[in-house]
Amino acid sequence: MKNILKTNYTVLLVFKDQDEIEKIKFRLVFDGIIFNFISLNSLDKINETIKNNKIDLIIYGFNDDAFKISSLQNTFIINVCDFPISHLNDTNQNSYSKSKKNSYFKRF
Amino acid sequence: MIQIKIHILNQKKIHILRDSELNYINTINEIVKNFIINDSELFELKLLSYATKSVRDCIYVTNMLGVILYINQAFVKTYGYNEDEILGHSSERLFKKNLSENDIENVFVHSSETGWTGESIAIKKDGTEFEIAFSISYVHDDKNEIIGLVVIVNDITELKKLQKKIKENEERYKQMFEKHFAVKLLIDIENVLKSRTIPYLPPAKIPYPVS
Numbered sequence: 001m002k003n004i005l006k007t008n009y010t011v012l013l014v015f016k017d018q019d020e021i022e023k024i025k026f027r028l029v030f031d032g033i034i035f036n037f038i039s040l041n042s043l044d045k046i047n048e049t050i051k052n053n054k055i056d057l058i059i060y061g062f063n064d065d066a067f068k069i070s071s072l073q074n075t076f077i078i079n080v081c082d083f084p085i086s087h088l089n090d091t092n093q094n095s096y097s098k099s100k101k102n103s104y105f106k107r108f
Numbered sequence: 109m110i111q112i113k114i115h116i117l118n119q120k121k122i123h124i125l126r127d128s129e130l131n132y133i134n135t136i137n138e139i140v141k142n143f144i145i146n147d148s149e150l151f152e153l154k155l156l157s158y159a160t161k162s163v164r165d166c167i168y169v170t171n172m173l174g175v176i177l178y179i180n181q182a183f184v185k186t187y188g189y190n191e192d193e194i195l196g197h198s199s200e201r202l203f204k205k206n207l208s209e210n211d212i213e214n215v216f217v218h219s220s221e222t223g224w225t226g227e228s229i230a231i232k233k234d235g236t237e238f239e240i241a242f243s244i245s246y247v248h249d250d251k252n253e254i255i256g257l258v259v260i261v262n263d264i265t266e267l268k269k270l271q272k273k274i275k276e277n278e279e280r281y282k283q284m285f286e287k288h289f290a291v292k293l294l295i296d297i298e299n300v301l302k303s304r305t306i307p308y309l310p311p312a313k314i315p316y317p318v319s
Contacts, residue, residue: 005148005151005152005155006144006147006148006151009144020130023130023133024133024136027133027134027136027137028136028137028140030140030141030144033144056147057140057143059136061126075120076120076121076122076143076147077120077121077122078121078122078123078124078136078139078140079121079122079123079124080123080124080125080126080132080136081123081124081125081126082125082126
């Protein structure tokens with residue numbers, strides 16, 4: 001990796017499965033970078049956590065945006081989806097109805 | 109295995125599709141790596157930007173045609189122009205036109221392959237003239253091609269006033285040495301004689317013997 005000036009990153013991991021969180025933590029290892037991980041198993045306290053910490057990166061595994069992205073001007077977000085992401089192009093994400101999601105999951 | 113798709117909705121958010129074998133985690137790893145590199149470059153740019161803005165000397169950047177592309181806060185304070193008023197305009201307006209021969213001699217005191225340094229007369233937005241020391245350097249891009257000029261300007265009005273005052277004092281001191289009859293010795297702090305004067309003595313009147 002090239003010379004990095006910023007070496008300390010706070011990463012918020014929000015996944016239902018703690019095992020998934022641990023796997024991501026295990027993979028995120030880069031020379032000279034210190035990751036401070038904050039993990040949550042639900043979206044309940046996500047807004048509070050964002051408010052109380054300076055988060056550089058959010059990785060979350062839920063299909064709904066339960067937090068205000070507009071308030072995260074300098075935060076990079078990775079959303080792990082369980083349904084085809086083409087539907088996320090819709091400006092109104094709710095247009096992708098639950099029934100469609102369910103029909104997608106039935107294929108697995 | 110399900111193919112992992114990456115779709116960028118905006119600069120700040122990326123969606124990836126979770127596969128049953130959790131191979132997407134490798135993708136996260138790559139995305140985070142790129143994010144850190146980009147973020148670091150952005151951080152470096154911000155750092156340079158803040159440093160330039162915080163410098164007390166005026167800094168402005170022009171393209172090779174002399175069109176002003178960037179000014180720092182000291183420039184705004186010294187010249188009186190804000191960004192809207194000066195960006196995109198020629199830097200010619202910042203220098204005094206119709207320089208005298210004496211001024212021109214001072215403009216390019218030193219030149220080299222990397223740029224120039226010198227002194228000149230600058231003009232503020234309100235027309236006030238002031239004396240400056242400046243340094244002009246080329247801005248090179250990644251391919252070492254010259255893409256512009258960075259000019260660092262230092263207001264030396266006070267310095268020039270001080271220099272003038274020192275010169276006047278020297279002159280006065282010199283006159284004081286030359287005018288008065290008393291012998292004057294200039295001795296420095298280590299008792300070394302620096303200068304002395306031999307007073308002008310009018311010819312002595314030799315008294316004739318009274319016969």
